[in-house]
Each structure stands twice: as C-alpha cells, then as structure tokens.
Amino acid sequence: MAVGDVSMPHMHVVQGVKIGSAEAYVRYPNRRDLVIFEFAEGTNVAGVFTQNAFCAAPVHVSKKHLEMGNPRYLVINTGNANAGTGKPGMENARATCYKLAELAQVEASEVLPFSTGVIGEQLPMERLLSGLQPALDSLKDSAWVDAAAGIMTTDTTPKGASEQFELDGVTYTMTGISKGAGMIRPNMATMLSFVATDAPISRELVQQLLKTTVNQSFNRITIDGDTSTNDSCIFAVTAQAGGTEISSVDDVRYSVVLDVLTRVMKRLAQLIVRDGEGATKFITVAVEGGNDTQECCDIAYSIAHSPLVKTALFASDPNWGRILAAIGYAGVKDLDVEKIQVWLGDVQICRDGGAAEDYTEEAGARVMAESEITIRVDLGRGQAKDTVYTCDLSYDYVKINADYRS
C-alpha cells in the first residue's frame, strides 16, 4: 500500500489537451492499457529520457521525432516496454506512429510513442493498432484520471497533481500524471510522466523549465537503484489560455511558472516513491554542509540505496551505524568523519562522527516508528545541500519482483 496521502486531487482541465484511452489487451484483457494525448496546434513540447544504454525502441523514436518538431500526439501503452526487442521493436514503435498519424491525419513524426511494462517481448501489434481508433474516439479534455490509471504497471494507485495559478489576471492550469513503482533511480526515474499547462511559454523556456524541475524531482528519487530502459518525462505547453508569451527568464511570470511546475513535478515524483514496490515508509534523505551538490547527492544516494539502511527502516530499527557506514562508502574524497552530524527526524544520533552522548534508543525508536522519516546529514565542510527521496525495503518488495511476470 502506498505511504501517506496519495489521493488524486481534482485534475483541472488544461486547455488544448485532450486525452483518450482504450482496452487494447496489450498484456491483460479488460484493462485500460492504451492512452492517447492530443495537443492543440502550436503546442510546445519538451522531453527528457532515460540514460540507459539499452533504451527502449519507443524512446529512440520519441527522441528522434521530438528533434524534428513539436508533436501533436502521444501514444502510450502499458503491459509491454518494447525494450530489448531489437529491430522488430523499432519497427513496431514506428508502425504505431504511422497508424495513429494516418487515423489522425498528421505526420508520423508528429507522434511520440511510449511503452512501459515487461522488457524483452514483442508488442502484440494487431491488438495494439486496433485500439488506436477507439482511443481517438474517446478523446476529451477531462480524462486525466483515466490516463493516470491507463499507464499504471505495478503501481497500486494512479498518480496525479494539478494546480491553478494566475498571471496578469489570467487563470492558468498545470496538470500532470506519472507512473512507476519499481526500476526507479536517478537519471529520469519516473518511468513515465506527462505534464501540461495552458500558459504561454516559448519553446526554449519549455525545455529549460523541464530540465530544471526534473533535476529537483524525478532525478532525486530512488526505490531500488535500477534505472529503467523507458523513463520519459514530457512537458507540453499549449498556450491555449491566452496571454502574451513568456520568453525570458527575467519575466516575473517565469518564476511563478517555475514554482508551480517544481511543486507539481516534486509531487508526481514523490507519489512514485510513496507507491514504491513494497514501501511502508517514505524517507527524505537531506544532506547539507557539502562542498558541492554532487557530493551531497552521492552521500544521499548511498544512504538511500543501502539495503541495510532500507531494511532497518522497514524494521523501525534505529540502527544508525548502517547510516554511518553508507556515508563512509559513498566515495566522497577527504571526508572528515569527525565533522559529521546525523539526525533521525529531530533526534541527533551522531555528533562529530560518533554516537551523540544524549542519544537514546527510545528516542531513535520513536522516530523510526513513524511512516514518514527524515534522515539529515551535515558534512560540516561547505554550504551545498541536496535532498533525495526513497522508501524502505520490505518483504513485499521481494514478493512483488519475484512474482512480477507470473
């Protein structure tokens, strides 16, 4: 079960975005597993994709099509990742674009394909292509919740975030969905996320906004350290709510949009961690006092990836020695352990590299019993800081991943 409040908020409509879906029987019958996004003409679209060398066929195709110009359609299937599928996989990803382009009367390069699910099997093309027309027929602007459900794999809950904000008297909307619960780690961790706004933003700034906010959200979460072959995050700006274009970072409206997008992206990213496979706890690892953000990140990830720390969190065992060990092997050079402070919640567990004298097991156990825990580390050597979000490692993680294909 997901940790904390993961409820779907009211998903405000984004003008210029329509969503359709269908049951295409990609892997299982009788489930919504095919989703189509339609963007109004003139929509600016930016994307970031997995760094995995074995990136999936649809990722190759989406990157190429995005370079060629703004897409009008996204087509997303769950149940099959179309990764590790060689040339037939590439052909299938392209064929999906061709077919949708033909039905929607656009160029094939105006379609971006996305897939998520099992790696290494070919898509059931006949069933998938047959689902495109019904999905197109169902296009409407209020289907964000259906889309969130339609892209789930091992997720236990659909994931959405939505905000409205005002610029110069005009009300705009920022709405997005994400999916992912396993194979989650930095470098595009989400597996899939789609965010859209009807605010008017120039193409250059759209890409910049996406990169900046992904680095504070999806690139700061980890569940199991496994970088997926399919991770993609798309940000679409329709500009359909009117107003003059925001084309400079010096425009005061830019910082408002940045704030809203950061909140939406962080929420969508954290929802993935809260729904982490087998997760019983939501963990914030905040590292401060570093020379640069890279070393703060290295240490935060070292803690967040340690199976020993994660099982101790699952057991509500304040076994803080495992946290110190993870700090120690993060590979940060010239670390002076005698300057290091560590807190579990509001309880200091490590002072100047050793056990804090006033620390008690009772105080540690009180923090560990909570379902949302912050591990804070001060390296005592600089001003940089960074934060990573993760979950614990439970029996159910093993169960889910040992059973996934059966």
Next chain:
Amino acid sequence: MAVGDVSMPHMHVVQGVKIGSAEAYVRYPNRRDLVIFEFAEGTNVAGVFTQNAFCAAPVHVSKKHLEMGNPRYLVINTGNANAGTGKPGMENARATCYKLAELAQVEASEVLPFSTGVIGEQLPMERLLSGLQPALDSLKDSAWVDAAAGIMTTDTTPKGASEQFELDGVTYTMTGISKGAGMIRPNMATMLSFVATDAPISRELVQQLLKTTVNQSFNRITIDGDTSTNDSCIFAVTAQAGGTEISSVDDVRYSVVLDVLTRVMKRLAQLIVRDGEGATKFITVAVEGGNDTQECCDIAYSIAHSPLVKTALFASDPNWGRILAAIGYAGVKDLDVEKIQVWLGDVQICRDGGAAEDYTEEAGARVMAESEITIRVDLGRGQAKDTVYTCDLSYDYVKINADYRS
C-alpha cells in the same frame, strides 16, 4: 542456508601459528566470541583494509601497528564492530592491545585488533579484557576450526580453506578462514579473513601476493553492495617449514605459491557469497569482450547489485530484460548494444542486443532452476574480461536484516 558445498575441509596446521579462543560475553553469553592468533617470531604479515571513510577503531589501530612492523598477535572479537564509537572506541581498541601485550610480554604495537558485529556501541571492556588470559591459555596450533566459528556473526556456517603444496621437496601448508554474510561489497568485502602459510616468503612479496589475490577474490564479491566499516584481510607467512626464502617473482616457486593462495582466497571469498544473507543461489557474473577490466567490472557489478535481477534469480524467473537494463545503466561509455551477447548458463538469451531468436522460456527456466548460475556477457569490443560473484535477493535477506539487532 548456504548454497552448495560449504563444508569445512581438513584444516592443515601451519607451523608457527597458534590459535586460542574464549567466551568473553561480548554480546551473547556462552559463545566463543574472542579469538587470538600467535605468530612465531620473524613472521611476515601483510594486511588490506576497508576503504570506508567511517572505518572502525580497530582498523585504524591495526593499520598503524602494521606500519610499525610485523605483529606477533591478532585479537579478534565478534558481536561488536567498535565502529562509529568515536574516541572511546579508539581507546578501547588500544587498551585491548595494551592488555594482551602485557599478558604476552610483547609491545602493544605488535598486536593487531579486529572487531565485527553491531556498529555504534562501545565494547564491554571488562568482559573482553577478562577473556584474554583464557584465550592465551588455550593457544594451540590445531584450532583453526574453532577460530572460524569464533569470528562468525550472521554467518550460518564457519568458513575455511586449506591446501598443502610442495616446493623443492618440502611440504608447505596454506590455511585460512573468513567470515561475513552481509554488508559485503568490493573494496575489501570479506569483513574478516585470516590466511597463513609456513612457506618462506620475503616481506615485500607477502604484501604483493595479498594485494594480487584479494583483487581476484574478496574484491570480486558482492551480496548487498554495502561496504563494511571493518573489512580486513591478513596474510601471515611464518616460514617455519624451512627452505630458502622466496624473494623474487621470477623464482619458479613464487608462481606455485600465487596459484595456491589464489585458490584459497577465492574459496574463502566464495564461501562468503554462498553464505550470503538469505542466499538461495550462487551467481557468477562473467563479463568479457571489454576495452578494459574496469568496464567489465562496472557491468558485472551493475548486474550483481540490481535488486530486480537478484529477485528474478530468487524466483527462478528468466526475466533477462532486467539483465539488459542493468548492463545499460552501468555507465559504460559508447556501449554499442547491438554488439552485446548474453548467456544464462549455456543458453544464449540475447543476440546482438535483442532477444536471441532461438531462445525459449523453457530453456531459460531450466537454467534458472539451478542453484549455481552463470550469467555471461560479451560486450564485443575488446579483449578484457572480469568476473564477480554474488547471490540472489530473497525474503530471508529482508528478514535477517530487519531482525539483526533484536
């Protein structure tokens, strides 16, 4: 339970090495938890230690004492790692050396201390020091099996290897023990290992032999990716069986010793993986066709650390897509996935970056059902190769580490 044959072999006596042990009640009453090694005068000793910045107090003291000259005694306690213990921890490690030195009439710097167990608690010094005399009183040359049992923590089985070999008509012995089942990863993975021989080898070559063989054994295993604060491996050469000193790598006898030591170290390292926490399978990850051994290692470890690969191995599920994904995110530059071949045992699962056409789930399932599995990867871009050993990730790993302190 450990995987495969982990039985203790006949542990041949090493001339010039005596071993004693006692029940000091470091953590639990009525168990052998204190071990002492005594080396004959003139014994050459080499050591390698953890790279963890939070290395334990006894590691600091052992490194310093080893720089000062050859030790005559090792003193090892289990139950408490004396790590993350600050200045009191350093004082306790030194006090242990002083006390043993006083009882044995040597210099304190001729004693190396070792600890393994829970991190972050102070040693029960009164009980530990009281155990030293009984341990000294029990010194005898045939106590290797007792020592292997006396250094165990979460190990389910004591670990030993022993060989005899002949050089110029003289029979020599190489005998060693190791311990460790969790917090195991490269850069001195063993937690603790002690190996001795009575062959005559010069001090310089002792250190070189240790470094060379550690890199093919303890530095090539991983269970959970957690580098311990206490890892140490000691190689002691007593030269007590006679013969002229081996002082050059060109001496034909050197390569004989190197072969024997490599086998003994590999066996001791693999025993740790076979006894990995919750392990049900022993996995060999062999990567070949790389530009250099580093990239072969990077990919082998990426596979060996992936929780998704490890849970699939536990489930006997030939979910080879997870192996491809782990290869893809290993961070190796300019990887041409279309040149990559992957085998599960004798079954080729991936040909030229995609599914092998003749692969069947039945063939994959047959290999995955075995308790010893080799994953072989050919990168198709060079002559380098390297091999890493690991185990699967099971419910019991979580259980053991969620319960360890209770």
